[in-house]
Amino acid sequence: ExxxxxxxxxxxxxxxxxxxLRCVPISNHLYFYWYRQILGQKVEFLVSFYNNExxxxxxxxxxxxxxxxxxxxxxxxxxxxxxxxxxAMYFCASKQGLNTEAFFGQGTRLTVV
Amino acid sequence: AQSVTQPDIHxxxxxxxxxxxxCNYSYGATPYLFWYVQSxxxxxxxxxxxxxxxxxxxxxxxxxxxxxxxxxSFNLRKPSVHWSDAAEYFCAVGPRAYKYIFGTGTRxxxxx
Numbered sequence: 001e002x003x004x005x006x007x008x009x010x011x012x013x014x015x016x017x018x019x020x021l022r023c024v025p026i027s028n029h030l031y032f033y034w035y036r037q038i039l040g041q042k043v044e045f046l047v048s049f050y051n052n053e054x055x056x057x058x059x060x061x062x063x064x065x066x067x068x069x070x071x072x073x074x075x076x077x078x079x080x081x082x083x084x085x086x087x088a089m090y091f092c093a094s095k096q097g098l099n100t101e102a103f104f105g106q107g108t109r110l111t112v113v
Numbered sequence: 114a115q116s117v118t119q120p121d122i123h124x125x126x127x128x129x130x131x132x133x134x135x136c137n138y139s140y141g142a143t144p145y146l147f148w149y150v151q152s153x154x155x156x157x158x159x160x161x162x163x164x165x166x167x168x169x170x171x172x173x174x175x176x177x178x179x180x181x182x183x184x185x186s187f188n189l190r191k192p193s194v195h196w197s198d199a200a201e202y203f204c205a206v207g208p209r210a211y212k213y214i215f216g217t218g219t220r221x222x223x224x225x
Contacts, residue, residue, distance in 0.1 A: 033212070043157070043203060045212040056212055091156060099164060101147060102213065106156035 002026045006092050006105035013082055013112055021077045021108045023092030032075045033093040033102060034067065036060070043091065049075065082112045115140050117206050119216035126194050127224045134189040134219050136204030146187040147205040147213065148178055157203065163187065174198070199223045 005024045013019050025032050034046040048055040049067055064080045075094075079086055089109050093102040118137045126132055138144055145164050149157040161172025168180040178189045187204060201220045207213040 035213075035215075042217040043205075043215040045214070048212055058212075093157075101159055101162045102207075103159070104149070104157040 002103075004092055004094055004103050004105035006090075006108050008108060009106065010109045011111070013110070015084060015112055016081050019079050019082055019110060021079075021090050021092075021110070023075045023077070023094075023105055024073055025075055025092065025094030026096070026103060027073070029094035029096045029103075031055075031095045031097075031102075032067075032069065033095075034077045035091045035093065035104075036088040037091065037107075038085075038088045046077070046090075079110075082110075084112050086110060087112045115206065115214050117204055117214050117216035119202075119204055119219050121219045122217070123220050123222065125222040125224060128196050129193050132189075132191045132194045132198070132221070134202050134204075134221070136187045136189065136216060137185050138187065138204075138206045139185065140206050144206045146178075146180060147207065148172065148176070148187075148189050149203045149205060149215075150174075150200045151203065151218075152200045160189070160202075194221075194223055196223045196225060 007022045032049040035043050037043045045058050047057040047061045066078045068076050089107045091107045092105045095102040116139045120135050147162045148160040150160050151157050160176050161170050161178055163170050163180045171177050176191050178187055180187050201218045203218045204216040205213040
């Protein structure tokens, strides 16, 4: 069964460093998302991406964040200069079309120290 | 404003007992509704979804949910809970294309 895959599963980084979280969405999907879940809190929307551009972003998704689909298969989230409060589980999701459900990856746990 | 409320933060049931997890939403149009389950350290797995049609939807693992427009609810049910159902359950509402709004989750504990 096709699935969304995320790498790495766990990343530890020092405050101020750049990190790139990687996702491979399901191959025929057209809509891509990043969500995050701070420990013990709810899942929060970060950004949606369609047709090679950002469709919508939340107030969390500030200038420190960027997304890219560099080669038609990968979908990346970059955090330019990490802060302690960026520590969270980051989920990538994709969906095929408007009237379909999103499939989520297993997540990348980011720990900023 | 769009929102999802899961009133129960924690629920404990005995194995074999029935289960109902509550979800209420606030949304301007007809929503798309979802239940996801998250086992410890795992990602989000879709249990079931409601887009339109029959308001009682069947999902995986023996779960079902009923959409009640008049009550703005989409409660999740299971007639007989198994120990492996212990997890966190998230209700979500979404428009057709873009972001989902998640509830705060209900953590289910199952007693042997």
